[in-house]
Amino acid sequence: MNMIYFLIGCSIVLALIFLAAFFWASKTGQHDDTYTPAVRILFEDEPTPENHAKSDENHV
Amino acid sequence: MFTEKTIDTETQCYHCGDELPSKPYFFDDRQFCCLGCQGVYKILSDNNLCNYYIYNDVPGQTQKHPVGHFEYLDEPSIMADLVDYMDEKNTVITLFIPAIHCSSCIWLLENLHKINPAVRQSRIDFLKKTVKITFKNQDVSLRKVVEMLVSIGYEPLISLQDVVKKQQSDRSERNLVAKIAVAGFCFGNVMLLSFPDYFGLSRMENEFRTFFGWLNIAFCIPVTFYSGRDYFISAYTNLKNKVLNLDFPLALGITVMFMRTLAEIITGTGAGFADTLCGLIFFLLIGKWMQQRTYHHLSFERDYRSYFPVAVTIIKNGETSSLPLGELKQGHRILIRSNEIIPADAILLKGEAEIDFSFVTGESIPVTKTLGEIVYAGGRQLGSAIELEVIKPVSQSYLTSLWNNEAFFSEKDRIKTFSDTASKYFSIALLLIAGGAGAYWMFTGEAEKAIASFTAVLIIACPCALALSSPFTLAAVLSILDKNKFYLKSTAVVEELARIDTFVFDKTGTITNPEATGITFKGNITAAQKQLVNDLAANSGHPLSRELVQLLNIKKCYPTVDYTEKIGRGISGRINGIEVKLGSSAFIGLPLINSPMNSAVHVMINGEYLGHFLFEQQWRKGFKDLIFKLSKWADLHLLSGDQDHDKHTLIPFFPSAQQMRFQQTPQHKLEYIKALQQRHKKIMMLGDGLNDAGALRQSNVGVAVTDNINNFSPDCDAILDGAAFHKLPMFIRQAKDAVTVIHLSFAISLAYNALGLYFAVQGILSPLFAAVLMPLSTVTIILFTSIAIRLYARKNKLL
Numbered sequence: 084m085n086m087i088y089f090l091i092g093c094s095i096v097l098a099l100i101f102l103a104a105f106f107w108a109s110k111t112g113q114h115d116d117t118y119t120p121a122v123r124i125l126f127e128d129e130p131t132p133e134n135h136a137k138s139d140e141n142h143v
Numbered sequence: 144m145f146t147e148k149t150i151d152t153e154t155q156c157y158h159c160g161d162e163l164p165s166k167p168y169f170f171d172d173r174q175f176c177c178l179g180c181q182g183v184y185k186i187l188s189d190n191n192l193c194n195y196y197i198y199n200d201v202p203g204q205t206q207k208h209p210v211g212h213f214e215y216l217d218e219p220s221i222m223a224d225l226v227d228y229m230d231e232k233n234t235v236i237t238l239f240i241p242a243i244h245c246s247s248c249i250w251l252l253e254n255l256h257k258i259n260p261a262v263r264q265s266r267i268d269f270l271k272k273t274v275k276i277t278f279k280n281q282d283v284s285l286r287k288v289v290e291m292l293v294s295i296g297y298e299p300l301i302s303l304q305d306v307v308k309k310q311q312s313d314r315s316e317r318n319l320v321a322k323i324a325v326a327g328f329c330f331g332n333v334m335l336l337s338f339p340d341y342f343g344l345s346r347m348e349n350e351f352r353t354f355f356g357w358l359n360i361a362f363c364i365p366v367t368f369y370s371g372r373d374y375f376i377s378a379y380t381n382l383k384n385k386v387l388n389l390d391f392p393l394a395l396g397i398t399v400m401f402m403r404t405l406a407e408i409i410t411g412t413g414a415g416f417a418d419t420l421c422g423l424i425f426f427l428l429i430g431k432w433m434q435q436r437t438y439h440h441l442s443f444e445r446d447y448r449s450y451f452p453v454a455v456t457i458i459k460n461g462e463t464s465s466l467p468l469g470e471l472k473q474g475h476r477i478l479i480r481s482n483e484i485i486p487a488d489a490i491l492l493k494g495e496a497e498i499d500f501s502f503v504t505g506e507s508i509p510v511t512k513t514l515g516e517i518v519y520a521g522g523r524q525l526g527s528a529i530e531l532e533v534i535k536p537v538s539q540s541y542l543t544s545l546w547n548n549e550a551f552f553s554e555k556d557r558i559k560t561f562s563d564t565a566s567k568y569f570s571i572a573l574l575l576i577a578g579g580a581g582a583y584w585m586f587t588g589e590a591e592k593a594i595a596s597f598t599a600v601l602i603i604a605c606p607c608a609l610a611l612s613s614p615f616t617l618a619a620v621l622s623i624l625d626k627n628k629f630y631l632k633s634t635a636v637v638e639e640l641a642r643i644d645t646f647v648f649d650k651t652g653t654i655t656n657p658e659a660t661g662i663t664f665k666g667n668i669t670a671a672q673k674q675l676v677n678d679l680a681a682n683s684g685h686p687l688s689r690e691l692v693q694l695l696n697i698k699k700c701y702p703t704v705d706y707t708e709k710i711g712r713g714i715s716g717r718i719n720g721i722e723v724k725l726g727s728s729a730f731i732g733l734p735l736i737n738s739p740m741n742s743a744v745h746v747m748i749n750g751e752y753l754g755h756f757l758f759e760q761q762w763r764k765g766f767k768d769l770i771f772k773l774s775k776w777a778d779l780h781l782l783s784g785d786q787d788h789d790k791h792t793l794i795p796f797f798p799s800a801q802q803m804r805f806q807q808t809p810q811h812k813l814e815y816i817k818a819l820q821q822r823h824k825k826i827m828m829l830g831d832g833l834n835d836a837g838a839l840r841q842s843n844v845g846v847a848v849t850d851n852i853n854n855f856s857p858d859c860d861a862i863l864d865g866a867a868f869h870k871l872p873m874f875i876r877q878a879k880d881a882v883t884v885i886h887l888s889f890a891i892s893l894a895y896n897a898l899g900l901y902f903a904v905q906g907i908l909s910p911l912f913a914a915v916l917m918p919l920s921t922v923t924i925i926l927f928t929s930i931a932i933r934l935y936a937r938k939n940k941l942l
Contacts, residue, residue: 084348087351088354091336091358095332095358098328098331098332101328102324102325102328105324106321106324109317109320109321109324110317114320115268116268116269116270116271117270118269118270119249119266119267119268119269119270122246122249122269123249123253125246126198126246126249126250
């Protein structure tokens with residue numbers, strides 16, 4: 084049962100890592116804007132009609 | 144997928160979606176409403192950025208508004224105040240752009256480098272409507288960057304005041320989020336470590352109990368001393384000021400829980416209340432966070448400085464240069480171009496001044512000034528450029544001296560909120576019960592039970608649910624009002640709203656709609672004659688002429704010869720050989736028989752008098768209905784800076800003539816509100832201009848009415864979009880219902896407290912019971928308040 088001590092230690096260290104990650108994200112401003120990245124990711128590099136046709140051809 | 148257009152693009156401007164004029168501009172087979180929109184399209188298509196139009200239909204903003212000058216951005220001292228960061232190579236600046244509204248905006252503004260490669264990076268924060276631009280300052284100046292933004296239709300709003308505030312508020316919010324994170328983290332872990340004890344440990348596992356206990360203590364320390372620190376500080380300062388608020392029982396509960404946990408675990412007598420403690424602080428902080436959420440894109444604390452330009456153009460030895468507004472001194476000679484704002488009281492030296500004071504005085508008709516006359520600060524020059532000499536520093540001008548009034552130096556003294564009053568009695572009752580229970584057991588000789596019951600009472604009655612009912616209710620109301628375009632500065636305003644019994648309205652721009660003016664013609668006029676009037680008026684920049692052209696809405700056909708304009712009097716010219724005269728009755732040469740109440744434009748064609756156009760101010764949509772509804776239970780007043788030419792039309796709305804005041808200076812308005820307050824009235828002031836700033840500040844709830852929430856609005860408690868003006872009675876109703884919900888949720892949480900107290904006074908409170916009761920009551924309150932508020936909102940037709 085002494086394994087429990089080790090397991091709990093591990094789980095707490097792991098949780099602390101997540102907490103630290105959260106602090107880092109908060110400090111670098113990753114929670115400042117929660118809307119724009121969601122839109123940004125939907126932009127294609129060049130959503131021109133030609134581009135679209137080409138990408139379709141590749142699939143066929 | 145991208146080619147699908149959902150709207151009829153035939154009749155709309157390809158860029159901004161405005162209706163096309165009778166003769167639209169054509170470019171690239173696209174139709175545009177004005178040269179501005181066409182210009183933006185041209186820049187975008189030249190830079191291969193037409194995808195802007197693919198992500199959204201008509202993503203642009205109308206380009207019909209005049210654009211400011213940005214010479215002052217070349218001035219190093221001004222630039223240093225605006226930029227976030229600057230070194231030899233790069234400059235970083237965050238600009239506020241009110242026009243940001245759709246995904247096309249994001250796409251375009253993040254592709255600025257395609258227009259000018261000197262822009263290294265641009266990032267948008269959509270909710271705050273800001274763009275952070277990094278550019279190579281060797282290749283391009285700040286002014287060029289700003290002018291590029293203007294050229295594609297995204298004019299930034301540059302003001303020194305807003306920048307400082309934004310950074311401060313960001314920091315405190317981040318701090319709170321960090322505290323919540325720590326509390327949440329510890330709460331989760333403590334829960335896990337406490338479960339085994341609740342479910343019962345076998346004798347073999349008993350050694351874990353101490354281990355888990357010590358770990359719990361370790362988790363409680365950061366929660367108590369870091370996350371919960373504010374409650375101790377607040378309770379201490381409040382006690383010092385002899386105020387009993389909810390923070391006192393909270394701090395007391397936290398202290399007792401921490402001490403008892405410590406004592407039980409060290410002595411090995413029990414499991415302590417570690418999980419209740421962490422959960423309590425976690426939920427409390429979430430409530431606080433809900434209460435603090437603010438609108439990033441709205442500023443409620445603006446004074447005249449954000450209305451005035453950042454810099455002024457001064458003339459020295461015949462050369463013009465830019466000077467920061469703060470350095471403007473008496474004796475400086477300044478140049479004010481068309482549509483710029485006069486920043487200080489000054490004497491007119493050169494040019495024809497025609498100044499719109501509507502924002503400052505409420506006077507709806509522009510004022511003409513002659514050379515040598517004093518022009519007061521705050522007016523907007525409508526004619527061509529003028530030169531003035533400053534006679535008073537900016538801070539001491541007629542307009543800005545309003546801000547020296549004491550109303551602006553003291554915090555608004557709010558009436559105590561319900562939770563403030565209730566918590567005072569709650570704290571006293573709590574101490575009495577705890578003391579009573581302790582004394583009883585002491586008396587019966589059970590010292591151990593006395594301590595147990597005394598601490599248990601303080602723990603179980605710790606008013607978590609009580610402390611959360613206000614923030615959750617008010618935050619829910621705030622978001623409902625927000626959906627209806629009524630933006631409150633803070634949650635405290637909701638309770639204040641519920642108490643309002645007197646409404647004071649400003650006239651110009653508040654109850655009248657600044658955009659829509661009605662026009663009627665008294666007399667007979669043919670379509671051909673209307674054409675002539677239109678073509679003549681199209682030459683003039685006078686607001687009445689412009690409005691006339693806009694309202695007639697006919698295409699200009701013929702050129703005008705012999706055009707003359709007498710400032711403030713009228714215009715004349717020959718069209719197709721026909722002599723046309725437009726203007727005041729004196730200009731036309733009429734005897735002053737029946738001078739109309741509203742501003743009128745008289746028409747004379749070929750020496751024959753046809754009649755006059757009458758401009759009528761139009762009330763905002765639903766104004767009559769609103770007044771009717773409010774007058775049933777509230778007192779209504781009108782304070783206008785304008786002349787009393789609308790008085791007769793307003794008499795039906797305002798019960799007695801004493802409650803309508805005209806020609807009121809900003810100072811008068813403030814005094815009027817004060818006088819009403821001395822009669823114990825709770826006043827809501829509705830205004831729009833700088834002249835209402837004092838009254839808005841002094842009133843219990845100051846509401847700035849505006850048609851574009853991103854425009855400048857004076858210091859206020861709430862911003863109301865003009866489109867939601869008629870919903871005002873519903874908003875007040877909703878606020879009153881919110882207070883009812885708060886009362887009910889207080890009752891619910893008191894019921895939970897009573898249940899817990901039943902066990903606590905007997906000294907038989909188990910940690911498990913406390914650990915279940917606390918989150919249960921909290922969740923009940925959160926669910927109850929948010930559901931009840933939504934039901935009430937539906938009843939009030941706000942959802």
